[in-house]
Amino acid sequence: MGDLRSGPHVMWLGQPATRWLDAFPIGNGRIGAMLFGGTGVERAALNHENLWRGVTRNRTTEPKHQHLAEIREKLLAGQWMEGAELATKYLSGHERRVQPYQPVGDLTLHSPGHEVPEDYSRTLDLAGGIVEVSYRVGGTSYRREAFASAEDGVIVIRIAADKADAVTCALGLDRIPDPDCTLKAWAGEGRLGFDGRFEEGITFAVEARVQTAGGQVTPGDGATVEIKGASEVLIVLTIAVDYNQPGPAAWVAKHLDKVAMDFDLLRRRHVAEHSALFGRVSLDVGHNAEAESLPLEQRLARLRQGGDDPGLIALYFQFGRYLLMASSRRCDQPAHLQGIWNQDLRPPWDSDFHHDMNIQMNYWPAEVCNLAECAEPFFKYLWRAIPQGSKAAKDLYNCRGILLPIQTDVWDRATPESPGWDVWTGAAAWLAEHLWWRYEYTLDRDFLREMAYPFLKLVGEFYEDYLIRDALGRLVTVPSQSPENRFVGGAGPVSLCVAATMDLLLIREVLSRCLRASKILETNTELRPKWEAILRDLPQFQIGRYGQLQEWLEDFEESEPGHRHYSHLLGVHPGEQMTPDVLPEFWHAARVSLERRLAAGGGHTGWSRAWTVAFWARFFEGGAAHEHLVHLLTDFCTNSLLDLHPPEIFQIDGNFGGTAAIAEMLIQSHGGAIRLLPSLPPQWPNGEVRGLRARGGFVVDITWRDGEVVEARVKSERGQPCRICCPADGFVATCNVQAIPAAHDARGHLEFATEPGQTITLRRAG
Numbered sequence: 001m002g003d004l005r006s007g008p009h010v011m012w013l014g015q016p017a018t019r020w021l022d023a024f025p026i027g028n029g030r031i032g033a034m035l036f037g038g039t040g041v042e043r044a045a046l047n048h049e050n051l052w053r054g055v056t057r058n059r060t061t062e063p064k065h066q067h068l069a070e071i072r073e074k075l076l077a078g079q080w081m082e083g084a085e086l087a088t089k090y091l092s093g094h095e096r097r098v099q100p101y102q103p104v105g106d107l108t109l110h111s112p113g114h115e116v117p118e119d120y121s122r123t124l125d126l127a128g129g130i131v132e133v134s135y136r137v138g139g140t141s142y143r144r145e146a147f148a149s150a151e152d153g154v155i156v157i158r159i160a161a162d163k164a165d166a167v168t169c170a171l172g173l174d175r176i177p178d179p180d181c182t183l184k185a186w187a188g189e190g191r192l193g194f195d196g197r198f199e200e201g202i203t204f205a206v207e208a209r210v211q212t213a214g215g216q217v218t219p220g221d222g223a224t225v226e227i228k229g230a231s232e233v234l235i236v237l238t239i240a241v242d243y244n245q246p247g248p249a250a251w252v253a254k255h256l257d258k259v260a261m262d263f264d265l266l267r268r269r270h271v272a273e274h275s276a277l278f279g280r281v282s283l284d285v286g287h288n289a290e291a292e293s294l295p296l297e298q299r300l301a302r303l304r305q306g307g308d309d310p311g312l313i314a315l316y317f318q319f320g321r322y323l324l325m326a327s328s329r330r331c332d333q334p335a336h337l338q339g340i341w342n343q344d345l346r347p348p349w350d351s352d353f354h355h356d357m358n359i360q361m362n363y364w365p366a367e368v369c370n371l372a373e374c375a376e377p378f379f380k381y382l383w384r385a386i387p388q389g390s391k392a393a394k395d396l397y398n399c400r401g402i403l404l405p406i407q408t409d410v411w412d413r414a415t416p417e418s419p420g421w422d423v424w425t426g427a428a429a430w431l432a433e434h435l436w437w438r439y440e441y442t443l444d445r446d447f448l449r450e451m452a453y454p455f456l457k458l459v460g461e462f463y464e465d466y467l468i469r470d471a472l473g474r475l476v477t478v479p480s481q482s483p484e485n486r487f488v489g490g491a492g493p494v495s496l497c498v499a500a501t502m503d504l505l506l507i508r509e510v511l512s513r514c515l516r517a518s519k520i521l522e523t524n525t526e527l528r529p530k531w532e533a534i535l536r537d538l539p540q541f542q543i544g545r546y547g548q549l550q551e552w553l554e555d556f557e558e559s560e561p562g563h564r565h566y567s568h569l570l571g572v573h574p575g576e577q578m579t580p581d582v583l584p585e586f587w588h589a590a591r592v593s594l595e596r597r598l599a600a601g602g603g604h605t606g607w608s609r610a611w612t613v614a615f616w617a618r619f620f621e622g623g624a625a626h627e628h629l630v631h632l633l634t635d636f637c638t639n640s641l642l643d644l645h646p647p648e649i650f651q652i653d654g655n656f657g658g659t660a661a662i663a664e665m666l667i668q669s670h671g672g673a674i675r676l677l678p679s680l681p682p683q684w685p686n687g688e689v690r691g692l693r694a695r696g697g698f699v700v701d702i703t704w705r706d707g708e709v710v711e712a713r714v715k716s717e718r719g720q721p722c723r724i725c726c727p728a729d730g731f732v733a734t735c736n737v738q739a740i741p742a743a744h745d746a747r748g749h750l751e752f753a754t755e756p757g758q759t760i761t762l763r764r765a766g
Contacts, residue, residue: 008284008311009127009318013037013639014295015120016133020045020343021638021650024124024131027326028150029377031239032340033107035146037122037133040115042144044157045343046104046206049333050243050410053180054202056097057411061391064090065398072478075498076470084491087423087479091396093416099409101336101351103343104206104239105175105194109159112168113137121295124640126315126322129274130267140166149270150330153255156270158263159233165214167230173206173223178345185223192223195249205248208237211261234263243410244332277325280370281691283317283662285684286310297639304634310684313662316633319641320365320659323652324374328362333410334378335362339652348649352407353381355427356483357565361607361653363434364574364614364660367441368667370691370699375434381412382431382455388414389428393462397425401462402455404428406483420493424481425466428459429506433574436513440695443718445520453517457524460514463507464530470498475537476553477503482567487556499553501568504538509575511535541571541586548596549578549589562600564608566615569593573611573618576670581747591619603628606636606643606654613661617679618668625665626681632658666702669694673723673749676702676709696720712762716754723749724762731762 016037017023023034023045034045067090074083117135124131133144141162148155161167173194175183185194193207210217215230227233238255240248260266291299291309299312327339337358342351353359359378366375385404392414393403404427405414416422435452438444467475476499483502486495511531518524544555551558551568569590571577578587594615603609609632616625636644636654643654665679666689674694690701697718703711712731714722724731725748733742733752740760742752754760 007125007127008314010123010125011315011319011641012121012123012295013297015297016122017640021642021644021648022640024122024640025323025326025339025341025642026129026131026146026148026155027340028148028153029325029327029329029331029340030150030153031155032148032326033146033155034341034343035131035133037131038109039117039120039133039135039137040111040113042109042111042133044107044109044146044155045341046107046155046237046239047341048104048204048239048241049331049340050241051102051104051202051204051239052243052410053099053102053198054200054411056099057200057413059097059413059415060388061395061415063395065394065396067091068397072468075478075496080490080495080497083479084420084423084496087496088419088491091416091423091479092419093422094419096417097415098350098352098407098417099411100346101338101342101409102345103176104204105173105196107157107208107235107237108172108174110170110172114142126318127275127278128271129278129322129326130271142166145267147267147270147274148326149266149273151269151273152259152266153238154259154266155237156263156266157235157237159235161231164231165229167212167215167233168228169233170220171208171210171225171227171235172220173208176343176345187219187221187223187225189219190217190225192219192225193249193252194223202242203248204239204241205252206237206239207249207252207256208235209256209259209261210235234261236261236266274325277329277371277373278318278321281318281321281689283314283666283687283689285314285687296641300634300637300639303630308683310687312633313629316637316641317659317662320655321369321371323655324362324365324369324371324659327652328374328377331377332380334359334381335652335656337652338650341650348645348651349407350409352409354407355404355431356406356424356567357611358607358651358653360430360434360574361610361657361660363656365656365663366434367437368663368669368693369659370693372438372442372693375438378434379438379451382435383451384412385414386455386458388412390458397462397466399462399465401460401465402428402458403462404431420491420496421484423479423496424483425462425477426483426503426506428462429510430570432456432459432510432513439517441693441697443697443720448517449521453514453521456510456514456517459510460531463510464534467507467534473537474499474539475534476539477507482551482565484565485551485563485567486559487552488559489556490559495556495559497552497554499539501541501549501551501553502570504541505568505570505575505577507538508535508577541583543585543589546592546596547589548593549586551593562597562602562604564602564605566594566597566602566608566611569615573614573664579618579671581671594619603631605645606632606651607645607657609636610643610654610657610661613658614664617661617664620679622665622679622681625661625679626683629658629661663692667692667694667700669696669698673725673747674698674700674714675725676700676712677704677707680704680707682707696722698722708764709762710764713759714754714762715759716756719754719756719758721751722754722760723751726750730765732765734761734763735759
């Protein structure tokens with residue numbers, strides 16, 4: 001049947017997963033599964049994006065803003081404990097009401113006599129989106145292929161053998177015991193499934209159709225069928241939830257009636273759709289043939305022992321792109337803390353949508369890594385949040401605009417949920433960054449007019465009302481916090497204060513973008529003086545006693561110097577307020593903050609370590625970025641490369657953050673110019689990347705040798721002027737072999753005009 005393990009986009013392991021964390025994920029955005037690759041027993045743990053509990057789905061905020069003056073009085077007077085106590089009493093949630101994301105159930109395959117196979121291999125082909133398992137038993141070779149098709153809305157599994165009539169197995173659908181959920185299981189002629197109902201009335205259904213080449217299919221008890229003497233088995237499965245599909249049992253049956261039971265056709269349609277998206281970007285940072293001949297578990301062990309494996313870095317990068325496609329494509333919901341996957345009734349943090357880092361990091365790769373479509377569910381999610389977010393802003397702080405909570409679930413509620421942590425007003429501003437980035441990368445004025453600017457303006461309205469004057473006449477946020485950190489003398493679990501640095505960064509970003517958008521769209525001229533006045537009267541950033549960028553308005557000592565969050569460094573990454581050219585003194589101070597945090601043990605979660613890599617990329621330190629990238633893989637990865645939060649919790653943002661950080665090492669386009677290989681580490685002397693996107697509507701390919709760019713190709717989608725940061729004598733620009741006019745400015749930027757659809761080639765001069 002051939003070697004399944006070759007190719008730069010193939011992940012392979014030499015043994016089945018013994019735990020969920022080491023299984024391979026498949027997904028089409030709406031439905032997904034974790035495949036263990038077992039032989040005697042195979043398990044596919046099933047999920048649907050909309051299957052959440054809904055006990056408190058109608059929760060809402062109540063007016064509490066009448067207490068705000070008293071809270072502010074305490075905090076402005078430096079009475080941190082008293083102010084926090086009042087804020088927690090009146091502005092916090094007092095019971096955890098976020099609803100948990102739920103597992104659908106398991107599809108299991110029992111193959112008697114296959115418990116001890118030979119020549120076992122399981123692979124995930126990222127480029128094709130297909131998991132394959134192959135092994136031999138008693139001289140017969142078996143192969144299973146599985147994928148989640150976005151084109152047909154189904155999970156497809158085929159079992160095949162190289163000998164006729166060799167497939168005998170039992171297939172079943174079930175769900176872990178749950179006193180809050182009743183199941184009605186059934187099986188019929190080539191069909192099996194179950195209907196589920198939670199005690200609060202939420203219903204869902206899963207159905208699988210089975211077709212064999214030869215052999216017999218016999219219904220068993222519950223949702224089981226027996227298959228005997230087949231040469232090949234095809235299983236096609238789908239899931240529905242009454243979140244937006246009333247009558248899910250009827251829906252799945254009707255949907256499967258329309259799906260052709262033709263594996264080759266289903267596979268072709270899936271691969272064509274999947275590869276068209278995945279194949280936009282390729283990455284080669286070098287190879288180690290010895291390492292690449294090993295299964296993943298051995299490659300990771302080798303890397304932990306100091307071995308070199310650049311191909312594993314490229315594989316990890318592409319795995320992040322694959323995961324974003326699998327968990328956020330053609331669907332309703334954005335990727336949550338575990339993407340689209342979960343096996344627990346009460347998963348860690350409920351697999352919720354966390355707004356103080358995690359969901360943002362999920363979408364860092366979307367624009368630069370050429371997966372813009374995958375951000376669409378996230379944008380829809382933000383738009384759905386407006387009604388409840390506007391109510392929360394008025395109820396809690398008597399402000400116009402929008403206020404979003406630190407965490408929420410599929411029911412789009414804006415209620416505070418976690419005492420202390422949830423007294424935070426920065427979520428909507430931070431989430432709005434992604435809308436602005438979509439405009440920057442595409443220059444789509446319709447998107448700016450219809451989605452980005454209206455949302456930004458709502459965030460701006462909130463801060464127009466929320467900011468107050470302190471004793472020095474500055475406009476400050478009260479209460480404020482730097483998620484999720486504490487200072488000595490402040491309250492726990494997070495310290496409330498006046499005007500944390502992160503608030504100032506977010507407000508500057510939002511209002512600056514409102515100003516720019518209003519000028520681009522030639523609208524709201526009357527609002528500009530107000531925004532300009534606010535920006536003028538905000539407190540300035542400050543450098544503390546250690547030369548660090550202060551995290552708070554006062555130079556507090558941190559209770560936990562190695563804290564996992566880097567909220568006050570937002571202006572370096574993912575923002576761009578602090579660069580070597582803009583506020584360079586604070587850019588340097590931010591680096592001191594990063595060094596101090598790492599020296600104290602920071603970066604001790606997967607997502608935090610991924611952010612560390614991105615910071616070093618923005619500081620143009622390729623060697624440091626690579627060092628922490630290796631730690632991300634060796635310290636915070638399962639055998640199937642899933643990201644870990646200690647102790648061993650899958651949290652997908654580290655995967656996405658790691659992919660985005662690698663892209664930052666290869667290309668940066670903030671500040672009005674494109675930087676090629678800004679943080680290339682010495683471990684990648686030769687390589688090539690194709691298809692990364694840059695702000696301004698550009699797609700960029702880069703080839704380098706001995707650490708230097710030898711050729712770059714810049715495709716212009718919008719016909720905008722392009723600026724490349726390079727030495728004055730660095731590149732010659734051509735189009736169709738003809739030289740094009742290009743000029744260097746005093747900052748070392750090569751600038752040239754472009755036309756829509758034109759590709760400019762840059763080569764080393766001389």
